[in-house]
Amino acid sequence: MATKKRYALVGTGGRSSFFYTAIASDYSATSCIVALCDTNQTRMDYANSRLTALGHGAVPTFLAADFDKMIAAAKPDEVIVTTIDRTHHTYIVRALELGCNVVTEKPMTIDAPRCLDIFSAVDRTGRNVRVTFNYRYAPHNTKVFELLRSGAIGTVTSVHFEWMLNTSHGADYFRRWHRDKKNSGGLLVHKSTHHFDLVNFWLQTRPQTVYAQGDLKFYGKENAEKRGVTEFYNRARGSEVAKRDPFALHMDTIPTLKALYQDAEHEDGYYRDQSVFGDGISIEDTMNLLIRYRNGAVMTYSLTAYAPWEGFRVNFNGTKGRLEMEVVENSYVNSGGDQSLEGSIEKRSILLRPLFEQPREIEIEASKGAHGGGDSVLLQDLFGEPVTDEYMRAASHIDGAASILTGIAANRSIATGQVVAVDDILKVPE
Numbered sequence: 001m002a003t004k005k006r007y008a009l010v011g012t013g014g015r016s017s018f019f020y021t022a023i024a025s026d027y028s029a030t031s032c033i034v035a036l037c038d039t040n041q042t043r044m045d046y047a048n049s050r051l052t053a054l055g056h057g058a059v060p061t062f063l064a065a066d067f068d069k070m071i072a073a074a075k076p077d078e079v080i081v082t083t084i085d086r087t088h089h090t091y092i093v094r095a096l097e098l099g100c101n102v103v104t105e106k107p108m109t110i111d112a113p114r115c116l117d118i119f120s121a122v123d124r125t126g127r128n129v130r131v132t133f134n135y136r137y138a139p140h141n142t143k144v145f146e147l148l149r150s151g152a153i154g155t156v157t158s159v160h161f162e163w164m165l166n167t168s169h170g171a172d173y174f175r176r177w178h179r180d181k182k183n184s185g186g187l188l189v190h191k192s193t194h195h196f197d198l199v200n201f202w203l204q205t206r207p208q209t210v211y212a213q214g215d216l217k218f219y220g221k222e223n224a225e226k227r228g229v230t231e232f233y234n235r236a237r238g239s240e241v242a243k244r245d246p247f248a249l250h251m252d253t254i255p256t257l258k259a260l261y262q263d264a265e266h267e268d269g270y271y272r273d274q275s276v277f278g279d280g281i282s283i284e285d286t287m288n289l290l291i292r293y294r295n296g297a298v299m300t301y302s303l304t305a306y307a308p309w310e311g312f313r314v315n316f317n318g319t320k321g322r323l324e325m326e327v328v329e330n331s332y333v334n335s336g337g338d339q340s341l342e343g344s345i346e347k348r349s350i351l352l353r354p355l356f357e358q359p360r361e362i363e364i365e366a367s368k369g370a371h372g373g374g375d376s377v378l379l380q381d382l383f384g385e386p387v388t389d390e391y392m393r394a395a396s397h398i399d400g401a402a403s404i405l406t407g408i409a410a411n412r413s414i415a416t417g418q419v420v421a422v423d424d425i426l427k428v429p430e
Helices: 016-024 041-053 064-074 085-097 112-125 139-149 192-203 221-226 255-260 262-268 371-383 397-416
Strands: 005-010 031-038 061-063 078-081 101-104 129-131 156-166 207-215 286-293 298-307 310-318 321-329 345-354
Touching (some): 005 016, 005 064, 016 031, 016 371, 031 064, 041 061, 112 397, 129 397, 139 371, 192 286, 255 262
Parallel strands (some): 005 031
Antiparallel strands (some): 207 286
16 A cells, blocks of 8 residues: 655645645645644644544644754655645745755746745755646636647737726725735735736746736725725624624624634734724735737736626637637635635636637536636645646746746736836746
């Protein structure tokens, strides 16, 4: 019988359960969790209760300051990183230095200096970093890759990509640590890394120049005041005003959020239920980009974080026609219930419009589950028996860097009002 691959996990917040529950249930024959690490003992205890309920059994826990001790004691083969974005590089670099490969949640990191630290560590150690771009694995996104690769619309000349986050999911970024750009790099790094990675993947190219504009137009206290709002609160818990606010998050009514955050806040003072119309928000909610790629294609991109529906439209123009995709996703709140709803599909369509021919609907493979069915395929790729992937969807640290550099360049463009050359920030190997 093959030896199980040993995983330690650092960062036991909402995203972590995606990985440890999969290992404990569907991939228990090939993988196991050997240790947990976090700044918060309550959250680690909750993760252990989930592991126990799944029949995996509890594992040793280590506070963040004891990360090195965890590696020495638990001897993992790989470390899964699901911490706050600004600390990803800390654990990625140290895990590599201590002899482990790494699986990291996106974004790989939030700025160029941290990215350089990761590149240097990979070069020094010869170890691997995988970035979990689950959207690559969704059947509709894979189908777009297949169609473009086949030359169905010839050479792609331009792309228009519009992504909508609604007042449930989109608002959630403004309740939690993501609202501070120092933690997340803003939505152009934290969220849009998915979208920019998809375009890099679809077109098999990298960004060359980026021009961007971005503003906070809806969330935040000042915007609410302009709309005539007069009642405010800092956090939902204990607030009478929050009871009348449809944007408020009431953690005591959602068992998972209560266990992960409300019951844990006495340890670190982190409030998961902050007002989206409070002060202290430093990220944008309305973003527009113009991107030129190394292969000559140009993309217009927009992200709106307060839309009435969730999903995206992407259109490709080429020398032989046009490809159009629309995807409507179900609404959800991170860790707010059934995790399979995260990015699950309400409806989707792909329309191929060849020049001088009738348009035709493209059949899409059936899928279910989170991120358009991509999560289950990604998990198989990570933890299941190895298989050959003709679509080359596994993402390395180089892919991770290429995806965030679009957002990092966009942030610089927003700050300066100038077109930004991506190579001036960081040159990514081909």
